Amino acid sequence: MEIDVRKVAMLSRIRLTDEEAAEFGPQLSSIIGYVEQLAAINTDGVPPTAHPHDVAMPQRADVVTNSNRRDALQTPAPNTESGLYVVPKVID
Amino acid sequence: MPFTTLSELKTRLDAGETTAVALAGLYLDRIAEHNDNLNAFVHIDPAHVLAQAEASDAYRAKHAPRALEGLPIAVKDIFCTQDGPTQCCSNILKGFHAPYDAHVITRLKEAGAVLVGKTNMDEFAMGSSTETSAFGVCRNPWDTDRIPGGSSGGSAAAVAAALTPAALGTDTGGSIRQPASICGITGLKPTYGRVSRRGIIAFASSLDQAGPMTRTVKDSAMITAAICGHDSMDSTCVSDAPVIDWLGSCDKTDMKGLKIGKPKEYFVDGMDAGVRASIEEALRRCAELGAEIIDISLPHTEAAVAAYYVIAPSEASANLSRYDGVRFGQRCKDPEDLLDMYTRSRDEGFGSEVKRRILTGTFALSSGYYDAYYIKAQRVRTKIRQDFIDAFEQVDVIATPTSPITAFKLGEKTDDPLTMYLSDIFTIAVNLAGLPGLSQPCGFVEGLPVGLQWIAPAWREDLILGAASAYEAATDWLQIPAGFGGEA
Numbered sequence: 377m378e379i380d381v382r383k384v385a386m387l388s389r390i391r392l393t394d395e396e397a398a399e400f401g402p403q404l405s406s407i408i409g410y411v412e413q414l415a416a417i418n419t420d421g422v423p424p425t426a427h428p429h430d431v432a433m434p435q436r437a438d439v440v441t442n443s444n445r446r447d448a449l450q451t452p453a454p455n456t457e458s459g460l461y462v463v464p465k466v467i468d
Numbered sequence: 469m470p471f472t473t474l475s476e477l478k479t480r481l482d483a484g485e486t487t488a489v490a491l492a493g494l495y496l497d498r499i500a501e502h503n504d505n506l507n508a509f510v511h512i513d514p515a516h517v518l519a520q521a522e523a524s525d526a527y528r529a530k531h532a533p534r535a536l537e538g539l540p541i542a543v544k545d546i547f548c549t550q551d552g553p554t555q556c557c558s559n560i561l562k563g564f565h566a567p568y569d570a571h572v573i574t575r576l577k578e579a580g581a582v583l584v585g586k587t588n589m590d591e592f593a594m595g596s597s598t599e600t601s602a603f604g605v606c607r608n609p610w611d612t613d614r615i616p617g618g619s620s621g622g623s624a625a626a627v628a629a630a631l632t633p634a635a636l637g638t639d640t641g642g643s644i645r646q647p648a649s650i651c652g653i654t655g656l657k658p659t660y661g662r663v664s665r666r667g668i669i670a671f672a673s674s675l676d677q678a679g680p681m682t683r684t685v686k687d688s689a690m691i692t693a694a695i696c697g698h699d700s701m702d703s704t705c706v707s708d709a710p711v712i713d714w715l716g717s718c719d720k721t722d723m724k725g726l727k728i729g730k731p732k733e734y735f736v737d738g739m740d741a742g743v744r745a746s747i748e749e750a751l752r753r754c755a756e757l758g759a760e761i762i763d764i765s766l767p768h769t770e771a772a773v774a775a776y777y778v779i780a781p782s783e784a785s786a787n788l789s790r791y792d793g794v795r796f797g798q799r800c801k802d803p804e805d806l807l808d809m810y811t812r813s814r815d816e817g818f819g820s821e822v823k824r825r826i827l828t829g830t831f832a833l834s835s836g837y838y839d840a841y842y843i844k845a846q847r848v849r850t851k852i853r854q855d856f857i858d859a860f861e862q863v864d865v866i867a868t869p870t871s872p873i874t875a876f877k878l879g880e881k882t883d884d885p886l887t888m889y890l891s892d893i894f895t896i897a898v899n900l901a902g903l904p905g906l907s908q909p910c911g912f913v914e915g916l917p918v919g920l921q922w923i924a925p926a927w928r929e930d931l932i933l934g935a936a937s938a939y940e941a942a943t944d945w946l947q948i949p950a951g952f953g954g955e956a
Contacts (some may be wrong), residue, residue, distance in 0.1 A: 388830040389814055403885055404887055408841075410777070410889075411841065411845070419844065446579075461794050463806055465805070
């Protein structure tokens with residue numbers, strides 16, 4: 377299968393160099409070609425498995441348990457100001 | 469001494485024959501001597517290691533020792549630790565210091581363990597050879613021209629060469645069991661939901677599970693007992709998981725009455741003849757120990773690799789969307805606008821294998837392909853689970869090779885991603901079904917270790933610990949690689 381690797385890369389928010397696009401295109405086609413063997417397996421009426429065990433989502437008591445750790449959590453950020461994350465200008 | 473088991477070290481500590489500081493010094497010296505050759509550790513802070521050891525000795529002077537008191541344990545660079553960097557061996561996390569400890573790290577600290585450092589791994593745990601690490605390849609102590617397996621290759625190499633008596637790894641498609649096999653040690657992937665994933669950098673959330681890599685089966689049981697259990701901050705960590713007797717399960721010395729399934733799909737053309745012969749011989753030994761070997765079939769085994777390479781990359785593409793250069797991780801220099809910042813930060817920060825998996829997953833989840841690839845793979849996953857449910861109607865445990873081949877040469881498979889993916893063929897189905905799996909050494913082919921894999925029903929780690937302990941007691945496959953010597 378021919379895959380538009382540039383389109384997939386844009387959906388993934390990864391800028392590819394020309395060399396990378398040339399390398400990844402055929403590799404993606406080969407990987408997707410391999411997984412296409414799944415189509416040959418009869419799964420009529422078989423439900424999908426998203427999680428290995430059939431357990432109900434647990435709930436905990438509706439009480440606040442976490443404290444405000446804003447400064448610690450923002451320490452690894454590339455750029456912050458007044459407790460906010462700074463990014464390039466979005467609106468002109 | 470360095471090649472002593474964790475449980476024997478505990479006995480010596482408890483008897484007052486050694487101290488946590490002495491052990492820390494012993495292994496720090498070995499790391500200093502051998503790590504340049506192996507590149508098993510990517511971060512070591514000797515002063516911090518010794519400080520933890522001193523604190524443990526001080527605790528022991530006043531209290532009864534905790535479960536892992538004073539024992540050195542290394543952890544893969546995927547576990548968030550407040551002390552030192554957590555980089556997942558990726559450039560995008562270079563210099564990242566986690567603001568909290570992973571749940572299992574907290575549990576290790578509460579048990580009195582001394583954390584030795586961070587071990588090398590494939591970037592974001594995506595690989596089978598520890599060649600995609602941003603900090604350079606890791607080498608196999610049995611032959612330093614060969615790979616240690618992956619993705620937890622640093623943990624495996626460090627334990628095999630006795631740079632630490634034990635380590636933690638993570639296993640999404642075999643990343644504990646395959647490197648354990650390739651380096652000749654024991655590794656356990658617990659049942660999905662047994663161990664909290666909080667603070668473990670996510671790869672594929674429905675498959676990831678942390679576990680021990682050790683010299684013996686009992687050592688693996690000791691560590692798993694300390695790190696397992698409910699965590700209210702991981703909703704997939706099961707709160708009412710059946711409790712087993714971790715250490716007691718390791719007392720078995722025979723296999724009387726045990727029904728071992730031998731799946732025909734795991735003994736196929738294309739696997740190494742020496743590996744096959746080692747596994748056949750191991751199963752003969754199990755029969756001598758009283759087990760009944762029963763031929764079974766897991767018909768969707770081959771489809772497991774295909775289902776995995778849709779499901780794991782799909783989950784990875786969603787999990788790794790968080791690396792956007794905003795809240796943590798590397799941001800590219802002088803971005804023109806927001807889109808340029810996202811796309812260039814991610815291109816510069818991720819290595820090729822991580823990009824390949826994100827692209828594969830994004831494709832499988834994209835409009836028009838979602839049903840044909842992602843949902844289809846999830847339906848096949850149901851059939852793979854059902855294969856095991858059916859098999860466990862007939863047998864107690866399943867025994868297979870862990871890997872179809874022994875350690876290959878560095879660089880041998882890096883050109884063809886698909887060939888690399890197929891090296892996980894015998895470990896992947898266990899993750900898709902959420903089952904426990906253990907690899908232990910069972911022989912050598914041309915000087916390279918071979919691993920025997922045990923698989924049990926969900927929550928029945930006791931069955932594989934018992935079988936593996938009996939096999940271990942009857943054999944002598946835990947050996948010391950030449951060049952890393954030292955008396956046991």
